[in-house]
Amino acid sequence: MAQSSQPFPVVLEKQLADRASNYTEVSLDRKMLDFASRFMNEKDDAEGKRIVSKLNGVYVRSYEFDKPGQYTAADLDAVRKQFDTAEWSVLVKTRSRGATDDADIYMKLVNGEVQGMFILDAESKELNFVYISGPIRPEDLKDLSGNFGIPAGSYEMTVKSKDKTKDKTEKKVDEKAQKEEQP
Amino acid sequence: MRIRDFIFGATTLTTVVAVVLPITVRAASGHDFDAVVSAVEQRYEAHAEKVPMMGFVNFCAWVATRGGVKGMKIAEFDHLGDVSDSGELEKLVGDSLGDRWERFIVDRQRGGGVDIIYVQPNGSAMRMVIADYEHGELDLVRMEVNADRLQHWMKDPEGSARRHDYGTNGSGTPD
Numbered sequence A: 001m002a003q004s005s006q007p008f009p010v011v012l013e014k015q016l017a018d019r020a021s022n023y024t025e026v027s028l029d030r031k032m033l034d035f036a037s038r039f040m041n042e043k044d045d046a047e048g049k050r051i052v053s054k055l056n057g058v059y060v061r062s063y064e065f066d067k068p069g070q071y072t073a074a075d076l077d078a079v080r081k082q083f084d085t086a087e088w089s090v091l092v093k094t095r096s097r098g099a100t101d102d103a104d105i106y107m108k109l110v111n112g113e114v115q116g117m118f119i120l121d122a123e124s125k126e127l128n129f130v131y132i133s134g135p136i137r138p139e140d141l142k143d144l145s146g147n148f149g150i151p152a153g154s155y156e157m158t159v160k161s162k163d164k165t166k167d168k169t170e171k172k173v174d175e176k177a178q179k180e181e182q183p
Numbered sequence B: 001m002r003i004r005d006f007i008f009g010a011t012t013l014t015t016v017v018a019v020v021l022p023i024t025v026r027a028a029s030g031h032d033f034d035a036v037v038s039a040v041e042q043r044y045e046a047h048a049e050k051v052p053m054m055g056f057v058n059f060c061a062w063v064a065t066r067g068g069v070k071g072m073k074i075a076e077f078d079h080l081g082d083v084s085d086s087g088e089l090e091k092l093v094g095d096s097l098g099d100r101w102e103r104f105i106v107d108r109q110r111g112g113g114v115d116i117i118y119v120q121p122n123g124s125a126m127r128m129v130i131a132d133y134e135h136g137e138l139d140l141v142r143m144e145v146n147a148d149r150l151q152h153w154m155k156d157p158e159g160s161a162r163r164h165d166y167g168t169n170g171s172g173t174p175d
Helices: A013-019 A030-037 A046-052 A073-082 A138-144 A154-164 A168-181 B002-028 B031-044 B054-064 B086-097 B147-155 B157-162
Strands: A022-029 A057-064 A088-094 A101-110 A113-123 A126-133 B069-077 B102-108 B114-122 B125-134 B137-146
Touching (some): A013 A057, A022 A030, A030 A046, A030 B114, A046 A138, A073 A113, A138 A154, B031 B069, B031 B086, B031 B125, B031 B137, B054 B069, B086 B102, B086 B114, B137 B147
Antiparallel strands (some): A022 A057, A022 B102, A057 A126, A088 A101, A101 A113, A113 A126, B069 B137, B114 B125
């Protein structure tokens, strides 16, 4: 059987896909990223290419539903619970009235180094998961959004959300960056 | 000058056809794709339609992209019938390809349509199998895309044509 067991962390992905009217899955491992990045423009996408060259993989799952309520708050809680571990920390968390436009961004920290990012973007009839494996900073999304299946606007989501919420994880990342800059 | 160019071009083309095409055709004869076609034929009791002059189409694709695309195979099922469970079709394609292939993209649409792309790295090239199902029709395509060659050609199509750069290593065989 061809490989379908991707290192995508969300266990509910298949159940959600069965309920969605439209479902898109994009899985790029290291080799595919190498291949795809060769088609990026060396001048315009130079920064994007540099970021991609360090990543291990990009995995995107997008679900569109016919009507609201086809995924539940319990589904989202189950997904969020997967990132409630010592390795993962919440960077951004926004909640809307009626849960019609919620977003979470989690960072994976290993020995003080960012080694992954997970984005959960939930709207009433749409659900997007983006998992980026490897060293990545929130600002890197500016160069990656719209490429590799990462929804355009992912970076704007982090900026908007960061204005509302700034928690200890971001501070940790900032502190580490400052330490590195100091001689 | 024009006559010399013509003779050089004709010689190069003849060499390419004589030496490289059999290699290209051999590369295209992967059992993986045939296994998918066969599995679909058996499961849905349908018969794949052959694309006429596929060898020529393959050669044209290879020349047109300066070696960027090769090893094309196409199978068309015009009357596959009702695939009520596109998940079953996805599984059938994946199982038939085997574990050397990785699922790259799945796009399931409202109304039962589904697009699936499986990939297999092969050096600097990427083999792809694409399955596109919609309204009872299934198209299966296999090809090998050489990123370096394709990128080279995309950047400078005229230059690569002038240099007769067909993705060969100088000895007339594909690199």
